[in-house]
Amino acid sequence: MDIPSDDIARFVAATAPEPDDLAREMDYYAEAEGFPHVGPEVGGLLRMLARMVDARRVFEFGSGFGYSAYWWAQALPDDGQVVLTEFDADELDQAREFLTRGGVDHLASYEHGDALDAIERYDGPFDCVLVDHQKHRYREAFEAVRPKLAPGAVVVADNAMTAGPIEFDKLLEMVADEESDPDDVNEHTQGIYDYLHAVRNDDDFETVVLPVGEGIAVSYYLG
Template sequence: MAEIPAEDIDRFVRLMGPDPDETLIEMDEYAAAEGFPHVGPEVGATLRLLARMTDAKRIFEFGSGYGYSAYWFAQALPEDGEIILTEVDRDELELARHYLSKGGFDALARYELGDALETIERYDGPFDVVLIDHQKHRYLEAFDAVREDVPVGGVIVADNAITAGPIEFDKLVAVATGAERDDLNKFTRGIADYLQTVKEDLAFETVVLPIGNGIAVSYRVQ
């Protein structure tokens, strides 16, 4: 396949995906205006699809921002479903509440202000889908904290598996090919360690999808 600019691929994927509703369009406009690094509609639609495919009833998010990914997830939940949002920024969490309420999903959501790794300790599984999208150097901690709460047929998704701000993609590639690197910043190291761990974990089958900033999808097989 001839080389196609990444932005053209992103646009094509967006065009071929489901249309966002009015609230999601407003949320996208907010992200553009404020420079907020949300997952975007390509990843959002994929998250919703994964929730549908796993027949998800309970979802946990490590890092929810202003509720963009949670809004996509909520569209796939049944009336008795539940999604737990975690966020350290009070204003962002209140904005998430505003948007989810506007979309009619407030009854499905639980809003937790504070560190996601502390919040997860107060919840028991199972969780059909887990999204890891908080501090990159703590991804592995999040995986370890929730691993046993994801049943066979459940999914763990990690955002920024390819890029984000300080993540050095060329060094991620080097680590993936087996090279020893001691010059990784803590964020790149966090992503590299996470990806290596889920790849080697026989209980999960993992693929990295090159949409948005890259998402690692780990499906529990045993």
């Protein structure tokens, strides 16, 4: 039986982990502000992945107002760490406020500015990484964090299938046939393809793309 894609999305949303009151408030905030965020379907998966690898340290390339960091933090021990990075100082202040109210601010390190500059200030090892910043810089983020991963770490890239500027038809053509070269591919779509090509062809990683949210690529580090 063919199930319509809209029904699949509704089913996944309906069976996602129930957000707590603060996460629900953050969902409302994102909707009111028109701010893209991963939502509880992906948030719950991030929390589960962190628990599965007994994560202690998390690094985020792009944190917005702290939504994904809040889900990660729920799985960390009291001496754990989640590093948030964000260009927008107001969003980072909002993240600090939310995480403080959620009782996990003591786990958070806040980095205002370029995530690729911030990662250079940390030695690692990191057990979980979220790549969710400028799409054309995803591969650069992967290359920057790769030597700082703990064995068994997971790297999650958001928007692996779609987002506002991503041309899914062209992305599909490129990943389905690596000899394909669609005309006029924008830098966001090219960036996602370059990232997927890098992680899928790295022998030290196993990667799957899950159609959750706007698509997430989950890569497990075998090193």
